[in-house]
Amino acid sequence: HPADHLTKPLLAVAFLASFGSSMLYGYNLAVVNSPAQYIKDFYNETMIETYDWSPDEKLLTVLYSLTVSIFAIGGMTGALLVGKLVTKYGRKGTLVRATVLVFIGGVLMGSSRACRMPAMVIVGRFITGVHSGISLSVVPMYLGEIAPKNLRGFLGLVPSIHICLGVFIAQVLGLHELLGKEEHWPLLLSLVVFPTMVQLMLLPWFPESPRYLLIDKGDVHATIAALKWYRPKGNIQAEVEEMQEEQRSLSSIQTISVRGLLMDRCVRWQVITIAVVNVGMQLSGIDAIWFYTNDIFKNAGIPEPYIQYTTVGTGAIEVISGMLGCFTIERLGRRPLMIGGFLFMALCCVGITLSVLFQAQLSFMRYISVGCVVGIIAGFCIGPAGVPFLITAELFKQSHRPAAYTVAGCLNWLSNFTIGFVFPFLEIATGPYCYLIFCVICLGVAIYTIFVIPETKNKTFMEISQMFASKNNILKEELTPNGHVKLAVMNGYGTLELSWFLTVLKF
Numbered sequence: 001h002p003a004d005h006l007t008k009p010l011l012a013v014a015f016l017a018s019f020g021s022s023m024l025y026g027y028n029l030a031v032v033n034s035p036a037q038y039i040k041d042f043y044n045e046t047m048i049e050t051y052d053w054s055p056d057e058k059l060l061t062v063l064y065s066l067t068v069s070i071f072a073i074g075g076m077t078g079a080l081l082v083g084k085l086v087t088k089y090g091r092k093g094t095l096v097r098a099t100v101l102v103f104i105g106g107v108l109m110g111s112s113r114a115c116r117m118p119a120m121v122i123v124g125r126f127i128t129g130v131h132s133g134i135s136l137s138v139v140p141m142y143l144g145e146i147a148p149k150n151l152r153g154f155l156g157l158v159p160s161i162h163i164c165l166g167v168f169i170a171q172v173l174g175l176h177e178l179l180g181k182e183e184h185w186p187l188l189l190s191l192v193v194f195p196t197m198v199q200l201m202l203l204p205w206f207p208e209s210p211r212y213l214l215i216d217k218g219d220v221h222a223t224i225a226a227l228k229w230y231r232p233k234g235n236i237q238a239e240v241e242e243m244q245e246e247q248r249s250l251s252s253i254q255t256i257s258v259r260g261l262l263m264d265r266c267v268r269w270q271v272i273t274i275a276v277v278n279v280g281m282q283l284s285g286i287d288a289i290w291f292y293t294n295d296i297f298k299n300a301g302i303p304e305p306y307i308q309y310t311t312v313g314t315g316a317i318e319v320i321s322g323m324l325g326c327f328t329i330e331r332l333g334r335r336p337l338m339i340g341g342f343l344f345m346a347l348c349c350v351g352i353t354l355s356v357l358f359q360a361q362l363s364f365m366r367y368i369s370v371g372c373v374v375g376i377i378a379g380f381c382i383g384p385a386g387v388p389f390l391i392t393a394e395l396f397k398q399s400h401r402p403a404a405y406t407v408a409g410c411l412n413w414l415s416n417f418t419i420g421f422v423f424p425f426l427e428i429a430t431g432p433y434c435y436l437i438f439c440v441i442c443l444g445v446a447i448y449t450i451f452v453i454p455e456t457k458n459k460t461f462m463e464i465s466q467m468f469a470s471k472n473n474i475l476k477e478e479l480t481p482n483g484h485v486k487l488a489v490m491n492g493y494g495t496l497e498l499s500w501f502l503t504v505l506k507f
Helices: 008-031 036-051 057-089 091-115 118-146 149-173 182-190 193-205 210-216 220-230 236-249 258-263 265-283 286-291 293-299 304-332 334-358 365-382 387-394 401-452 461-469 483-489 494-506
Strands: none
Touching: 008 091, 008 118, 008 149, 008 193, 008 220, 036 057, 036 118, 036 182, 057 091, 057 118, 057 401, 091 118, 091 182, 091 193, 118 149, 118 182, 118 210, 118 387, 118 401, 149 304, 149 387, 210 220, 210 236, 220 236, 236 461, 258 265, 258 401, 265 286, 265 387, 265 401, 265 461, 286 365, 286 401, 293 304, 293 365, 304 334, 304 365, 334 365, 334 387, 334 401, 387 401
C-alpha cells in the first residue's frame, strides 16, 4: 500500500519544518551555557559604564539566570498564542509567519555588545523564546496531521532529533577554539537567523495540512491537492473518508477554546494525560542538566579545560539517542519508549546522588556521576523528549487539538522556567539529594503511563478517541453526535449524505 511509504515531500517538509524551528529551540536552550562568564562580565562592564556602580556577584547571577530563563517566559507567551494562530493562519502559515521573530531576536542579541546594552540580550532571548513556544507546538501538530497513521510516530520524532541536534551544534560552536571566545558571544547567540532563512525560502512552497484544509476550511479541492503532493501514489480516497468521518463526529466545527477543553468531560483523561507527560518531561531533571551541564561536571571533579569537551560528548549522545527513538517508535510503540525512558532516568538520578555522596571516599565515583548524566540524557532523548508532543496530536480530534497544544505548551514552558530558575537554589539547599526529587517524578510518570496511557501506534484519531471513551465514562454513541442536523448544514458533500445513509442502514 504505497500511501504508507515515506515519500520525498513528507520527509522534506518534516526536515524543513524541524530545521528552521525545533533545532533553534535546542540551540537556544544550550547556547548560553558556554559564554556564561562573558555575558556576566558584559553586564558588569556596562553597569559600571552606565551607572558608575559595580553590581555584586549575586545580582549578576540573578541577571544571568534571568537571561537563561526569560527564554522560557517567551516560550510560554508563544504557547498561549498557538491556538489562535493555527486556527487563523493554518499550521504551515503560522510557521512561516513566525520566522519574523527570529530575525528580530537575532539582530537584537547580535548587536547588543556593539550597542553596550544588556537589555538587548534579554529582550532578544525573550523574542526567540516566543518563536520557540509557537514552533514547539506547531511543528508536531503539522507533521502529525500530514503523516499517514503508520508514520505518525516516526515523523513526530523528527523535531525531537532536531532539538538534540540544536543542543549539539550550540555546544560545538561554543567550544573555545570556535566561537567560545569573549568577542564572539553575540555572534554565537545570533546565528539562529541562518536556519530560519532557509526555512523562509523553502517552506512556503509546501502545501498546508490537509486536515486543516478539509475540517477547518471545508476546501475539498485544496485537501485533495495537498494529499496528492504528500502521497503521489497513495490511496487518497480512504484518507479523505477518514477525515470526513472525523469531521462528522466533531461536536462543533469551530475550534474549541482552552476553557472549553478543560470543561469538556469527553476528553478529561486526555487532558490529564498531556498535563502529566508535559510537566513530567520537564521536571524529570533534564533541563537542570541541560542548563547547568558545565557546573555539574565541575562538581564531579573533571578538570576545567576538559569540561567543554565532555559537554559536547553528551550532545553527540543526545543526537544518537534521538535517532534511535525515531527509528524504533513505529516498531515498539509510544508506551515502551516512555516507560523505559522514564525508568532509566529515575535509575540514573539515584546513581548521581550516590556518586556525589561517596566520591570523597571512592575516586572512581566521579566517573559514575558523569555516566549517570549521560544516562539521563540518553534515556530522555529516546522517548520522553518527543513522545509528549506527538501524543498531544494523537489524543485529540481536530476541534480540540489547538487548545490541547496550548495547554500542553504552557505547562511545558512553565515547568521549564521553574526548573531553570529554581534548580541552582535547590542544589544549594538540598545538595545531591535534589536528584532524588527528580527520581520520584520520573517514577510517577512511568507508573501513570503504565496504567493510563493506551498505545496509539497505527491508530486513526477516531480510534484513539474511542479508546479513551470508556475511561471518560462515555457511551460510544455519544462520540458521534446525531448526524442528521449536521448534514442539513453541510449538504455540499454528496458523499457524506450517502455514507450517512449507509451507516443508518447498518444500524
